[in-house]
Amino acid sequence: MTAAVGPLRILVVSDAWIPQVNGVVRTMATVVAELARLGDVVEVIGPDRFPTLPTPGYAEIRLALAPKRRLARMVDAFRPNAVHVATEGPLGWAMRAICQARGWRFTTSFHTKFPDYLHARTRIPKSWSWALMRHFHAAGAGTLCATPTLAAELAARGFADVVPWSRGVDLAGFHPDAARQGAAEAWESLPRPIFLCAGRVAVEKNLEAFLALDLPGSKVVVGDGPQRAALSRRFPAAHFTGWREGAALARAYAQADVFVFPSRTDTFGLVLLESLASGTPVAAFPVTGPLDIIGAHPVGALDEDLRAACLRALNADRAACRAHAARFSWAACAQRFRDSLMLCP
Structure with a gap:
């Protein structure tokens, strides 16, 4: 890597990237935009630049096919002085190998509890997957993670x-004002209270725990x-809207x-902050x-009894929800993220 003088030339390698829709992509895309605003030059290499195969069970998520040689050429063309490997997929492993072969230090980030996801779908023992994840991240100069609770869990592992x-x-x-902006949708006239969940409709999100609850409204x-x-067949009384983004998503939160956040495996949950910023309290495990x-x-309620959490959250102060969300800054x-890159000069 070239020596860092002035603005950084930051290379981010991620198996999760546009056009995928998930928290990893939203996080990295927002951070990249913030870094560019600070004057850094940031290059993101994702699966969109390679031949890909669909992830089993998630056709919309594409994985790069044998990317190492082509990835190395892209790295050489960019000439980074800081490297971050964001994910543990084919691109992440390939970039890890390139860095090790060249003696480059790099940081990683832990976004997803893949051992729990894999176990939920395939029954592969969690201990096997956790060992592989630990091996992957051990090669880096530091592993970034989103919360103190997750940091403690990773350290314990x-x-x-x-x-x-x-x-x-x-x-x-x-x-909160988004509730009065944009076009109204039919579900907004449903009986109140409205309990809303947003995100990927997949087994690891534990939506059944929410949909099976006996709740008013x-x-x-x-x-x-x-x-x-x-799930729509099993729970016909629930209303599935499909994807929403931008103003339509903001309106949904505010309405x-x-x-309700039923996931037990997410490492953060950007949707929690988006809901709170909209003035809507949260119920979760x-x-x-x-x-x-x-x-x-x-600003909500946490309980192993998710129904009890939902009912208690109805009494939360919506102004307090907004004020609490304001404590979280993308600039910070x-x-x-930039400061962490100094771990790998």
Whole structure:
């Protein structure tokens, strides 16, 4: 790598990148934009530049096919002085190998509990997958993770050099006034209260735990994914809207009475901050993500009894939700990311 003089030339290699829609992509895309605003030159290499194969069960997520040789040429053309490997997929492993072969230091980030996801779908023992993940990240100079709860878990699992790296929220894009902006949708006239969940409709999101609850009012799911057809058949009273983004997504958050987050495996949950920024309280299990974002703050409720959490969250102060979300900054997130790169001069 070239020596760092003035603005950095930052290379980010990620198996999760546009046009995928998920928290990893939103995080990295926002951080890249913030870094560019600070004057750094950032190159993101994702699967869109390679021949790909669909991920089993997730056809919309494409994985790069044998990327190492072509990736090395791209790296040489860019000439970075800082490298971040964001994911543990084919591109991540290839970039890890390139860095090791050249004696380059690099940082990694831990976004997804793949061992839990794989176990849920294939019953592969979690211990096998965790060992592989630990091996992958051990080669880096530091592993960035989003919350103190996750950092403690990774440390307990033998991960070294774990670096805190929180997230932010677009306060201009997500706000309570969005409830009065844009076109109304049919589900907004459903019986109140409206309990809303947003994100990928997949087994690891544990949506069944939400949809099976005996709650007053109505349940709405914003998003799409491989479980949508099966869940919509099993829970015909629930309303599935499909993907929403931009103003339509902001309006959905702001129109809801409670945002329900049933996942037990997410490492943060950007949707939690988006909901809070919209003035909508959160109900969730007391797990990584909700514990760190909601905790004991009066902006929702955490409970192993998710129904009880949903009902208690109805009483939360919506103004307090907005104020709490304002504590999370994308500018601070990007600066922390940049500071971490100094681990690998």
